[in-house]
Amino acid sequence: MNKVVFVRSILRAFFKLCISSILAVIFLSTVIYFYKYTLVGVNTNKVTNEVYYPNQFCSNMEEGFAWFNFDKNGFNNSYPVKKDKIDALLLGSSQLEAIQVKPNENIGYLLNKLFPDYYFYNIGVSGHYLPTIINNLPYAYNYFKPEKYIIIEIGNVKMELAEILSVLDGSIKRRVLNNNGFYYYLKKYLPLITALRFKLVQQTRLWENNSSTIFKKANILTYSNSEIHKNIATTTNNNINEYKETLNKFLAFARKSVPDNITIIIFYHPYYELQKDGSLKNKTDEDYFKLFENACVKNNIIFVDTDNDLSELYKTKHILPYGFINTKICSGHLNKYGHEVIAKRLAKEISDLEGRKSISD
Amino acid sequence: MALNNFFFIPFLLTVFVIYWLSTLILGKSKYKNNILYLELITASYCFIGCTNIYFALILFIVSLITYFSALCIEKYLSRRDLISKLSILILLLILGVFKYYNFFIDSFEWLTGIGSSIKIILPLGVSFYIFSAISYIIDVYRKKYSANKSIIEVLLFMSFFPKLLSGPIIKADLFFKQITNLNSLKWSNIEIGIQLFVVGFFKKMVLANRIETFVNDIFYAPVAFDGLTLLWGVVSYSLVIYFDFSGYSDMAIGVSKMFGFDFPDNFNFPYLAQNITEFWKRWHISLSSWLKEYVYFPLGGNREGRLRAFVNLFLTMLLGGLWHGAAWTFVVWGAFHGLALIIHKIFVQWKEAKFENKKAYSSVWNIISVVITFSFVTFCWIFFKATSFKNAAEIIKGIFTMQVGISQPYTWSIFSLVLLVIASFLNIKISQNANNYSGVPIQDLSTIKGQTIFFILCGLTIILAHVGNTSFIYNFF
Structure with missing residues (x-):
């Protein structure tokens, strides 16, 4: 009899545990759906390594505040389709992907607004830095066939030599995501799983990188979320001549990937560091910047440095181009002001190229 | 290892x-x-030793000094004065060397230009366990209770890992009484302990860590921000330090509770205090009680006249400030609190003399009092957080001149403030109906409702937690 009572109490406790777990998971998944919900899958057409699911809802309150739907191709383009053909294709990283700002505040949308006769299409995807972009460029061009421009976003002019070489010799690896079938549905309907996994990855990375300093007093500039994303090359490229030569070949490869009548514009937005005296320090490595700029000129690629525009924003209006009201200042992704300044600068460049009256003002 | 490690x-x-x-x-x-x-001693020494083996060694030495001093005080009655003074002096010397050596060397260098390249690392938790040791020795000297003959029990009292790094500073008699009950684990204790731990974890990892990001920006380059943002940054620091330390205390008390220890609360909604005296009855209660009993009373308390009482109070707070950290900014912070306590005492005496018939205050006046007290405490935190007087002056100047600069209405601070206000109102409401309410609504984990709420809190803590190198502020004191 006692055994029966015991088994019953165990079963009852287990039943309660199951019900409460299910209720908690439902509640937490609902919270995550509005707090941070991004569902990335493999891009089978190789335009980008990964892509969001078509028309997928996206929410982001972790960095900035934004809620919107991706377009039918899984990219962040909310501007109404103007015409069948694309005039300019925008490629870049999470900075261009812009899931931190409202859909009508990103560079792609603003350019569409500034040029009513042109259709700009944004395929910026998180983690796509220059080597990945150039590697995918032939596929991207052939798929979208832009008529006038390829516009590439970069936040770093210094790359790993090995990474550039891997693009040239075709050995660069594509990330493989296991996002199909059951796992996809699990992530779609139980975003709690993705959120917990993300936190675990973040925590593990932090532990791996910095376990010895966990007890040191938090230093304002020692760590920020952005460090994970920026992909800043840390190794010194010993042979600068070799680097220069490889960079030239790399950009020549980019140039050859698209027809000559298509203008390639690479725009650079440097990262900054707020100084104690209130000034902004540009974190660009000047030597590599020069190398990159020269390589662009040599390969008939227009290089646009947005430093003056971004730093002017701070000097005149005390507005920083990076960071949000819920994150560390001057860190992470471009905010709406950063997007706006860059969009205006690009509009000016395009207007100047085409001899139009500047429309950015 | 910290509790949020x-x-x-x-x-x-x-x-x-x-x-x-x-x-x-x-x-x-x-x-x-x-x-x-x-087992608990081994765990505690692993806990501190994994950070630095020397920290464990120092703790062991301090524990031995404490154990033998207490025994000697009891054994050699004729020399108990000398023994107690000597042992306290040795303990203070250890604290002084590790905590204040760098401070005095830097001050000396600033005055004379002669410096030293030797820097000493502060052993974790040293201020807390040395204060525990001193209170034990003084209590034995005062014959409040007898010295514990068991070295194992004293070692455990000194090293018990949940309270080791940042307290609460537990009195020896309370601790020794409770360890005799550690025969078996009780579900009711685990149920309360685990919930306290998770609530503390939420306060630290979600609220304190998130806001600290903003506060660090503000204090790093105050000249870059506009006046309102600086003000918001300073208010945010009030929230950071509360959530950080009360979070730690909740975690420490929670873990202790799981093992069967019943430690008293260390915080009781301090920002609801209507005056500075009440604030110190609600903030870091174990330290303020310690300072009152082992510094203020030995100095004479209020037994030797009004003026002397004020001087004693001021000195106690000055020492309290210096205890928090080896920097002049902490001394100023302590001095401000000392002065405020004196002014409040004068005000109370004046008010009692003037208005013999005590009138109940209106709720509006109560709210104004809370706001004034909070504003003063927040102002003082500037010196607590600032790296130098220049840093503090830049912030104060920026606020009062309403300087122009970056505007950052940091939303995590708004969220935390709203949460604190709601929790405070709930606390007022619940504590009116329930005795011994600790500020954390404990759920019955045998019910579906209780389990669901608990799982949701655990989930939210993980999802919203800020991942970064932010350790507990009080771990460095």
Whole structure:
């Protein structure tokens, strides 16, 4: 009899545990759906390594505040389709992907607004830095066939030599995501799983990188979320001549990937560091910047440095181009002001190229 | 290892499972208590030793000094004065060397230009366990209770890992009374302890860590921000330090509770205080009680006249400030609080003399009092957080001149403030109906409702937690 009572109490406790777990998971998944919900899958057409699911809802309150739907191709383009053909294709990283700002505040949308006769299409995807972009460029061009421009976003002019070489010799690896079938549905309907996994990855990375300093007093500039994303090359490229030569070949490869009548514009937005005296320090490595700029000129690629525009924003209006009201200042992704300044600068460049009256003002 | 460290949860689980199995295996063995104590001592020394083995060594030496001093005070009655003074002096010397050596060397260098390249690392928790040791020695000297003959119990009192790094500063008699009850684990204790731990974890990892990002920006380059943002930054720091330290205390009390210890609350909604005296009855209660009993009273308290009482109060707060950190900014912070306490005492005396018939205050006046007290405390935190007087002056100047600069209405601070206000109102409401309410609504984990709320809180803590190198502020004091 006692055994029966015991088994019953165990079963009852287990039943309660199951019900409460299910209720908690439902509640937490609902919270995550509005707090941070991004569902990335493999891009089978190789335009980008990964892509969001078509028309997928996206929410982001972790960095900035934004809620919107991706377009039918899984990219962040909310501007109404103007015409069948694309005039300019925008490629870049999470900075261009812009899931931190409202859909009508990103560079792609603003350019569409500034040029009513042109259709700009944004395929910026998180983690796509220059080597990945150039590697995918032939596929991207052939798929979208832009008529006038390829516009590439970069936040770093210094790359790993090995990474550039891997693009040239075709050995660069594509990330493989296991996002199909059951796992996809699990992530779609139980975003709690993705959120917990993300936190675990973040925590593990932090532990791996910095376990010895966990007890040191938090230093304002020692760590920020952005460090994970920026992909800043840390190794010194010993042979600068070799680097220069490889960079030239790399950009020549980019140039050859698209027809000559298509203008390639690479725009650079440097990262900054707020100084104690209130000034902004540009974190660009000047030597590599020069190398990159020269390589662009040599390969008939227009290089646009947005430093003056971004730093002017701070000097005149005390507005920083990076960071949000819920994150560390001057860190992470471009905010709406950063997007706006860059969009205006690009509009000016395009207007100047085409001899139009500047429309950015 | 801190309580919010990546490895703390597996560490705690391991210790807990071993402890639980031991209670089952040992049954009614006469060695049971000592074995359980030894397990906790081993865990505690692993806890501190994994950061730096020398920290564990220092703790052990301090524990031995404490143990033998207390025994000698009791044994050699004619020399108890000398022994107690000498042992306290040795303990203060240890604290002084580790905590204030760099401070005095830097001050000396600033005055004379002669410096030293030797820097000493502050052993974790040294201020807390030395204060515990001093209170034990003084209590034995005062014959409040007798010296504990068991070295194992004293070692455990000194090293018990949940309270080791940042308190609460527990009195020896309370601790020794409670360790005799550590025979078996009770579900009711685990139920309360685990919830306190998770609430503390939420306060630290979600609220304090998130806001600290903003506060660090503000204090790093105050000249870059506009006046309102600086003000918001300073208010945010009030929230950071509260959530950080009360979060730690909740975690420490929670973990202790799981093992069967019943430690008193260290915080009681301090920002609801209507005056500075009340604030110190609600903020870091174990430290303010310690300072009152072992500094203010020995100095004479209020027994030797009004003026002397004020001087004693001021000196106590000055020492309290210096205890927090080896920097002149902490001394100024302590001095401000000392002065405020004196002014409040004068005000109370004046008010009592003037208005003999005490009138109940209106709720509007109560709210104004809370706001004034909070504003003063917040102002003082500027000196607590600032790296130098220049840094503090830049912030104060920026606020009062309403300087122009970056505007950052940081939303995590708004969220935390709203949460604190709601929790405060709930606290007022619940504490009117329930005695011994600790500020954390404990759920009955045997019900579906209780479990669901608990799981949601755990989930929210993980999802919203800020991942970064932010350790507990009080771990460095």
